[in-house]
Amino acid sequence: MKHSKALVISALALASIVVNAQEAQPYVTSISPMGAVSGTSTVFVIEGFNLTGGREIIWTKPGITSRVVLNTEQMRDRPKLAEGQTGALIVDKVTRNRLTVEALIDPAAPAGIYGFRVKTAFGTTNLGRIYIGSLPETVEREPNDAPASAQPVMPRTTIVGDINRKGDTDFFRFSAKVGQEVIFEVVAAPVGSRIDAVLTLFDHRGLKLAFNNDFDGRRDSLLAYKFTEDGEFVLRIEDFERDGRAGQFGYRLNIGDFPYLLGVFPLGVREATTSDITLSGYNLGQSRASVRAPEGTPLRTLPFTVSTEQGRSLNTVRLGVGRYPELMEVGGSSQTQPQSVSIPMTANGRIQGGRIQGGKLQGERSGNAPSADFYRFSARRGQRLVIEVEAQRFGSPLDSLIEVLDLKGEPVPRARLRCLFETSITLSDPDSGRRGIRILNWSGLSPNDYVLIGDEILQVESLPRTPDD
Numbered sequence: 189m190k191h192s193k194a195l196v197i198s199a200l201a202l203a204s205i206v207v208n209a210q211e212a213q214p215y216v217t218s219i220s221p222m223g224a225v226s227g228t229s230t231v232f233v234i235e236g237f238n239l240t241g242g243r244e245i246i247w248t249k250p251g252i253t254s255r256v257v258l259n260t261e262q263m264r265d266r267p268k269l270a271e272g273q274t275g276a277l278i279v280d281k282v283t284r285n286r287l288t289v290e291a292l293i294d295p296a297a298p299a300g301i302y303g304f305r306v307k308t309a310f311g312t313t314n315l316g317r318i319y320i321g322s323l324p325e326t327v328e329r330e331p332n333d334a335p336a337s338a339q340p341v342m343p344r345t346t347i348v349g350d351i352n353r354k355g356d357t358d359f360f361r362f363s364a365k366v367g368q369e370v371i372f373e374v375v376a377a378p379v380g381s382r383i384d385a386v387l388t389l390f391d392h393r394g395l396k397l398a399f400n401n402d403f404d405g406r407r408d409s410l411l412a413y414k415f416t417e418d419g420e421f422v423l424r425i426e427d428f429e430r431d432g433r434a435g436q437f438g439y440r441l442n443i444g445d446f447p448y449l450l451g452v453f454p455l456g457v458r459e460a461t462t463s464d465i466t467l468s469g470y471n472l473g474q475s476r477a478s479v480r481a482p483e484g485t486p487l488r489t490l491p492f493t494v495s496t497e498q499g500r501s502l503n504t505v506r507l508g509v510g511r512y513p514e515l516m517e518v519g520g521s522s523q524t525q526p527q528s529v530s531i532p533m534t535a536n537g538r539i540q541g542g543r544i545q546g547g548k549l550q551g552e553r554s555g556n557a558p559s560a561d562f563y564r565f566s567a568r569r570g571q572r573l574v575i576e577v578e579a580q581r582f583g584s585p586l587d588s589l590i591e592v593l594d595l596k597g598e599p600v601p602r603a604r605l606r607c608l609f610e611t612s613i614t615l616s617d618p619d620s621g622r623r624g625i626r627i628l629n630w631s632g633l634s635p636n637d638y639v640l641i642g643d644e645i646l647q648v649e650s651l652p653r654t655p656d657d
Contacts, residue, residue, distance in 0.1 A: 212282045213653050214238040214308045216316040221348065222379040223319035223440055226251075227295035231288065234306065235262075236313060239285035244307040251297030251320070252304075258288035293320060298491065298504050301378050319375045319440055321346045322502065332359050335394060335422050343370060344444035349425070351383055351432035351439070360423045362443065364415045369471055372411040372423060373442040373502070383437040384428040387411045392420050401428060405585055412448070412470045447471045447494055447501040454516070454536035455582040456508025457481045457490070463514075465507070471498055485509040489582075508578050510534040517561055523597055526562035531573065537561045539586055605640060609633065613641065623649075 216236040224230040232254075240261065245254045262284040287306065299322045305312040328349030332339040338359035341347060349358050364370055374385040387409045389398040403410040415421070427437060450469040457463040460483040464476055473496040481490055488509045494501045517537030520527030529535065539559065567573060579586040592600045609632035613625060625641070630651055633639070637648045 212238055214242070214306065214310050214313045215653075216306060216313045218380060218435075219304075219316050219318060220435070221318075222381065222438055223321060223346075223348075223375070224291070224293050225321055225323070225325055225346070226293050226297040226299070229290065229292050231290055232318070234287040234289060234316070235285075236287075236306065237282040237284055238310060239287060239306055239308055239313070240283055241309040242285070242287060242306040242313075245289055245291075246305045246307055246312065248303035248315070249300075251294040252291055252302060253294075254289050254291040256287050256289050258286075260286050262286050298322075298493065299502055300504050317379050319379050321375075321440065321442065322500075323442060323444065323446075328358055333357055335359055335361075335390065335424075338422050341443065344446065345442075347439075347441040347443065349439050349441060350434060351425075351427050351437035352434040353432045355430050356432045357424055357426040360425075360441075360443075361420055362423070363418075363420050365418050366415055368445050369412060369414040370443065370445050371448045371470055371502070372409070372413075373448070374408045374410070374425070374439055375442070376439040377407045379440075381436070381438045382431075382433075383407075383439055385409045385439060386426050386428050388424045388426075389413055390422045390424070391417075392422075394422075397421070442502060444502075445471055445498060447473070447496050447498055449492075449494060449501050449503055449505050451583055452492065452505055452507065453538070454514070455578065455584065456510055456514075456534070456536070458514045458534070459483050459485055459509050459511060467494065469494075469501070472496060472501070473498070479507065481507070481509045506582055508582055520562045521560070523562050523593070526564040528564045531565050531567075535561075535563060539588075603645070605645075 214236065215238065216234060218235045220233045220235075221230070224232075239259065242259055243256050245256065247254070297320050299320060301317050302320055303315045303317050305315055323344055323346045326341050326345045326347050328347055329339055331337050333356065338361035341360045341362050343362055343364070347360065351358070372387055372389070374383075374387065376383045376385055384402075384407045386401050387399070388396060389411065391397055398411055398413045400409045400411040402408075423443070425439065425441060431437070448470045449467065449472070452465045452467055454463075454465060457465070457479055459481045462478055462480045464478055466476055467474065472494055474494070477494065479490070479492060490507045490509050491504050492507050493504050512532040512534050514534045514536060515529065517535055518527060519525065527535075539561065575590055575592070577586070577588040577590060579588055592602065594600055611627045611629045611632070614628050615626050625646075633648055633651060635648050635650060639646050639648060
């Protein structure tokens with residue numbers, strides 16, 4: 189009897205205690221396929237949690253019409269404590285769902301990222317994303333793990349592939365002519381793929397011609413190469429960490445001699461006016477273009493593409509649309525000789541070179557380009573002014589820093605801060621280029637509150653949904 193009791197106590201000691209947490213919000217985890225071609229009908233499969241009753245897909249841009257044809261509940265993996273973890277197992281009350289969605293893509297839908305949310309009885313989900321392309325698709329086929337077994341493809345196509353295991357590499361063989369400038373663009377991270385893509389281009393002898401890992405601070409690669417001889421060439425795509433897993437390291441690889449926009453200057457134009465902008469990119473056939481910004485432009489932005497003899501540019505850039513008089517940065521490269529301006533206004537400028545030492549920007553130059561721009565303006569006591577930089581939202585890599593100085597060059601205080609709640613960052617230090625920040629305790633915070641992190645004041649957009657979010 190005592191022996192039996194000892195066995196029962198031992199079994200109870202080994203069992204984990206499960207604590208049910210609150211009902212989790214509806215949440216999308218993945219969509220397959222990750223994209224489609226304009227002018228086609230496609231069936232998407234959306235995976236997520238607490239999507240029961242979800243019968244409508246809300247798209248962030250026009251060009252896609254869809255309907256949910258099936259919504260099923262799926263078996264959920266049995267929750268368990270991680271290896272070495274003890275204590276109560278906290279489990280959210282969730283239902284795993286799979287939605288089958290029929291979508292029709294408008295032939296005029298421009299190439300780019302399209303966001304979506306699932307509307308449910310408990311509210312809308314987080315934002316999911318797909319890529320709509322304009323090129324015919326080619327499905328990657330194994331085995332293509334070596335140059336000798338490289339998959340033949342025709343240029344001007346989108347390869348839909350997957351790095352499906354650790355160490356997997358995909359090779360593709362194509363033909364090019366002398367003088368042809370071919371673009372290789374990976375689209376993966378914006379649609380939720382984990383791949384950190386690396387592209388390598390080889391000639392028929394196996395010599396490496398070009399290579400790209402990250403482009404413009406993003407994990408997705410972009411490679412452009414102008415060929416100096418006719419022949420067959422091989423492109424390799426792999427994960428930077430040599431990682432891979434089926435369904436999680438997918439990619440869309442655009443290949444072709446299509447026009448591609450890297451950027452424009454200035455980044456915006458004034459509404460109800462026509463302005464000239466300078467273009468940079470590949471296969472553009474021109475360096476300047478005229479843009480007409482209508483009055484009352486929605487969202488104060490304007491999509492812009494270029495059409496050439498080789499077709500319309502594969503990608504679209506967005507221009508800002510301003511209300512105020514616009515001026516170009518002229519001089520103003522030193523604090524003693526600032527450029528005089530009248531407010532309100534929008535200044536269009538460029539920052540190149542420069543470095544920060546001891547918390548102050550040093551006036552280092554790169555060529556003839558200044559590392560900082562200075563503007564002189566007049567203001568009245570008690571006047572409230574908004575000084576805002578628009579750069580990264582329009583594709584510029586600039587991480588801007590604004591300082592308002594008096595005539596002596598001393599910073600003008602803009603706010604007095606009083607601490608109402610204190611917490612700390614955990615796991616990693618964020619920077620201004622990241623949106624997500626992990627903190628230890630957020631019970632004293634609400635959306636739209638202001639938080640001082642380091643020397644930056646940030647505003648809370650949303651709070652974690654679960655303890656591990």
